Amino acid sequence: LRPGREILTAIKRDQFYVVYQPVIGAKDLKVTGIEVLMRWRHPTAGEISPDAFIHFAEAQQLIVPLTLHLFDLIARDAHVLQTLLPPGAKMGVNIAPGHLHAANFLDDIRDFAHSLPPHHFSIVLEITERDMLRYTEVTKLFESLRNEGYEIAIDDFGTGHSALIYLERFTLDYLKIDRGFVNAIGTETVTSPVLDAVLTLAKRLNMLTVAEGVETPEQARWLREHGIHYMQGYFFSRPLTLEQFVAWHPPEF
């Protein structure tokens, strides 16, 4: 299998599909939005990991057509998603650096926004911390995006390098705390001082916090007691196909 060469074919043959992971408000435990994740089911190779195909798409200069295809897939589902999510629901989409730097990025996001039912979804662009190093020249773009009402999340926070300087340089809306931190709650030590400090830092920067990879009720409780704003993870729900999302009910606490 040569994933790069096959990406365009796979788009044409409708081999990509999307899954949605609910994001839960920490106060009322209601669904406030979703993160959209892309999947590729290859007819012979089976499920191909997004880490692999996103990497290949970037290397082959195909990340823009692939992400535009993702936007089309979301638009197809949007009328159903609208019935499952409250007005103002956040829709988190992962953005690869190769797309963010493309000349048409802002237009692509506007087109995507216009393809959705009006006034229902609020688009959150998830940009990984490890990519932040390459973003010194995107201050203006971030400003334009935020002025037009799009929100920006720093994804996988805690896994990259030299990220703190970027928190001062850019105004960002959400800090998504990598699941590595969440995993450590209640295991390594009784307290989680680094995670505690990260939450305090986010508060000082006026950023909202999202905990990723919440797998147990103990983790959810710790996070809520320490002021997390939003949570997502297997405890609440795995990423779901649209069909599965329609049938899904949040866990009882």
Ligand code: G
């Ligand atoms: O293999 P797994 O159990 O993770 O599949 C989860 C769901 O993904 C199933 O409900 C299946 O219908 C859906 N799915 C798998 N491949 C495709 C695909 O190519 N297109 C769409 N739309 N859904 C798919």
Ligand code: G
């Ligand atoms: O989706 P998990 O289920 O396996 O995702 C693995 C990695 O792939 C994560 O880092 C996730 O952000 C990334 N990923 C999943 N879907 C997309 C997508 O549509 N675009 C980009 N750029 N990355 C994605």
Ligand code: G
């Ligand atoms: O990098 P990003 O945060 O966009 O990717 C999210 C990844 O985390 C996806 O691969 C998704 O399937 C995975 N994920 C979501 N919830 C959980 C969880 O509770 N535990 C684990 N181990 N992975 C999760």
Ligand code: MN
């Ligand atoms: Mn993400």
Ligand code: NA
């Ligand atoms: Na993440």
